[in-house]
Amino acid sequence: MTAGSTNESRITFEALTKRYGARTVLDGFDVGVRPGSVTALLGPNGSGKTTALRVLLGLERATSGRALIGGREYRTLDHPVQRIGALLDASWVHPRRSAGDHLAWIARASGIATDNVTRALAEVGLSGVADQSAGTFSLGMRQRLGIAATILGDPRVLVFDEPLNGLDQEGVHWVRDFFARQTEQGRTVLLSTHMLQEVEHTADRIIVLGQGTVLYEGPTDGLESGESAVEIGVREHPDADELVHRLAADHGWRVEPLPAGTGGPGYLLRGAQVEQVTTALADTPLILRRVQESGSLEQLYGRLTATRADYIGR
Numbered sequence: 001m002t003a004g005s006t007n008e009s010r011i012t013f014e015a016l017t018k019r020y021g022a023r024t025v026l027d028g029f030d031v032g033v034r035p036g037s038v039t040a041l042l043g044p045n046g047s048g049k050t051t052a053l054r055v056l057l058g059l060e061r062a063t064s065g066r067a068l069i070g071g072r073e074y075r076t077l078d079h080p081v082q083r084i085g086a087l088l089d090a091s092w093v094h095p096r097r098s099a100g101d102h103l104a105w106i107a108r109a110s111g112i113a114t115d116n117v118t119r120a121l122a123e124v125g126l127s128g129v130a131d132q133s134a135g136t137f138s139l140g141m142r143q144r145l146g147i148a149a150t151i152l153g154d155p156r157v158l159v160f161d162e163p164l165n166g167l168d169q170e171g172v173h174w175v176r177d178f179f180a181r182q183t184e185q186g187r188t189v190l191l192s193t194h195m196l197q198e199v200e201h202t203a204d205r206i207i208v209l210g211q212g213t214v215l216y217e218g219p220t221d222g223l224e225s226g227e228s229a230v231e232i233g234v235r236e237h238p239d240a241d242e243l244v245h246r247l248a249a250d251h252g253w254r255v256e257p258l259p260a261g262t263g264g265p266g267y268l269l270r271g272a273q274v275e276q277v278t279t280a281l282a283d284t285p286l287i288l289r290r291v292q293e294s295g296s297l298e299q300l301y302g303r304l305t306a307t308r309a310d311y312i313g314r
């Protein structure tokens with residue numbers, strides 16, 4: 001792959017802000033999506049994932065900032081369907097039209113040679129039902145048909161909104177394998193999801209979206225196997241901050257305050273092990289209320305999105 005084609009496959013959100021009236025949905029959302037990776041845009045319901053994708057696809061205008069495909073905004077692309085394929089809603093298909101006709105119709109409307117229909121149907125395993133009405137398809141088959149439409153123009157960038165929603169196990173596995181095949185060929189896959197459990201097995205990287213901006217961006221595997229960390233909660237104590245920081249300095253841990261909970265302050269101690277922490281705290285006047293290992297995707301997500309309620313309705 002040439003450097004040029006890598007750049008063409010890159011998605012970039014540049015300080016993207018989107019407001020609906022007084023409501024700020026995206027607030028300087030700024031992140032790049034790497035070619036050759038499956039990247040999950042993760043965030044709670046209403047956090048702005050679909051909005052970010054819709055701006056990328058030219059379906060919404062940004063209030064400020066930009067969303068770029070290979071350095072260009074969607075509306076300036078010469079042959080958009082050959083640059084980016086997107087599936088925002090798999091239910092969008094005429095029920096009486098056959099799978100093949102549905103794709104041929106999209107191909108014609110997009111200026112793509114209809115020969116591509118056969119290739120796309122084969123790629124998603126629907127060749128055998130090409131003449132069957134889409135209305136008779138299961139959700140998983142409709143999803144595959146929607147995916148076939150995204151690859152008609154053989155684009156280097158693929159975007160999906162909640163692609164695993166409602167699928168059974170087999171459907172989920174199929175979609176994951178499909179994504180892996182695409183990135184092996186150097187394509188960029190960006191998907192949105194609000195389901196954390198999906199991410200670890202589906203994506204190589206995650207972008208956590210909250211408070212309208214990027215709360216975290218990084219690989220999914222490092223989250224589980226990376227540096228150890230321990231979350232603690234202690235009872236209110238006038239010197240709690242100072243004591244925790246002193247312990248951390250003695251042991252070489254890094255301290256991050258956690259969002260205030262009930263009953264006392266909380267801290268994330270990076271580089272610490274649970275046993276070290278409980279032993280060290282036993283020599284202080286601090287009373288431990290809770291302690292748990294951290295560093296997993298679930299804990300990270302919980303922590304990052306803990307303050308989202310402050311933002312909604314702003």
Ligand SMILES: Nc1ncnc2c1ncn2[C@@H]1O[C@H](COP(=O)(O)OP(=O)(O)OP(=O)(O)O)[C@@H](O)[C@H]1O
Pocket residue numbers: 020025043044045046047048049050051052194
């Ligand atoms: N056209 C619009 N006018 C006003 N508000 C809108 C519009 N589109 C989206 N919103 C609001 O923007 C917020 C973000 O919506 P968005 O669909 O981007 O979130 P999401 O993260 O994709 O959530 P979900 O997982 O529920 O789809 C929501 O509160 C939504 O009500």
